[in-house]
Amino acid sequence: MKKNNRYISIPSRLSGAIGIFGIFFFIVGCSTNDSEQTATNSSVVENHPNKDSELALLMRKMYAETDSIKQLIITNEGIISKEYIASLEKIHTAIPTDANVKTPEFKAYTELMVNEANALFSNEQNKKEGFNNLVDKCVQCHQSFCPGPIKKINKLRIN
Numbered sequence: 001m002k003k004n005n006r007y008i009s010i011p012s013r014l015s016g017a018i019g020i021f022g023i024f025f026f027i028v029g030c031s032t033n034d035s036e037q038t039a040t041n042s043s044v045v046e047n048h049p050n051k052d053s054e055l056a057l058l059m060r061k062m063y064a065e066t067d068s069i070k071q072l073i074i075t076n077e078g079i080i081s082k083e084y085i086a087s088l089e090k091i092h093t094a095i096p097t098d099a100n101v102k103t104p105e106f107k108a109y110t111e112l113m114v115n116e117a118n119a120l121f122s123n124e125q126n127k128k129e130g131f132n133n134l135v136d137k138c139v140q141c142h143q144s145f146c147p148g149p150i151k152k153i154n155k156l157r158i159n
């Protein structure tokens with residue numbers, strides 16, 4: 001009996017520790033605290049010590065793609081694509097770090113953003129304004145669910 005316990009208790013302690021670290025990094029990543037924000041931007045967004053959720057990976061990809069679209073609009077070489085809008089729609093099904101974020105409000109924010117992206121797709125005149133409206137949609141959801149990256153997201157804006 002004693003022998004068995006050794007084998008069982010070590011892995012379960014380990015997984016407890018991993019769980020606590022997971023929660024810790026989620027809190028840091030989505031933190032509102034301003035003094036923590038600079039650390040957050042470099043540690044969570046560049047090195048990813050925690051296990052990456054499907055949603056977190058999707059968000060990083062979307063950040064990069066949104067930045068590419070920004071360049072296309074600035075240089076007047078292109079605009080948002082249907083593929084980009086399709087990746088936004090994946091937010092509905094991607095598994096987050098914290099399952100509690102998947103509320104009706106979260107779903108509504110995703111829909112608002114997809115609508116804004118579709119509006120930008122068919123907008124020939126004010127691409128810059130349409131693009132900044134899209135970035136606003138990222139920020140609005142983040143204000144409710146994940147304030148940490150807001151500073152970084154605001155850098156996507158076209159001035």
Ligand code: HEC
Nearest residue numbers: 045053055056059063096097106109110138141145146149
């Ligand atoms: C419907 C709500 C919602 C919308 C809209 C949204 N996000 Fe997020 N975002 C989240 C949540 C929740 C997380 C935390 C993901 C996790 O840890 O599972 C997150 C995480 C992130 C992260 C950090 C990823 C990491 O862990 O490194 C970045 C960067 C990000 N989002 C950028 C964006 C950008 C850019 C947009 C708009 C194109 C956007 N988000 C739109 C909810 C949203």
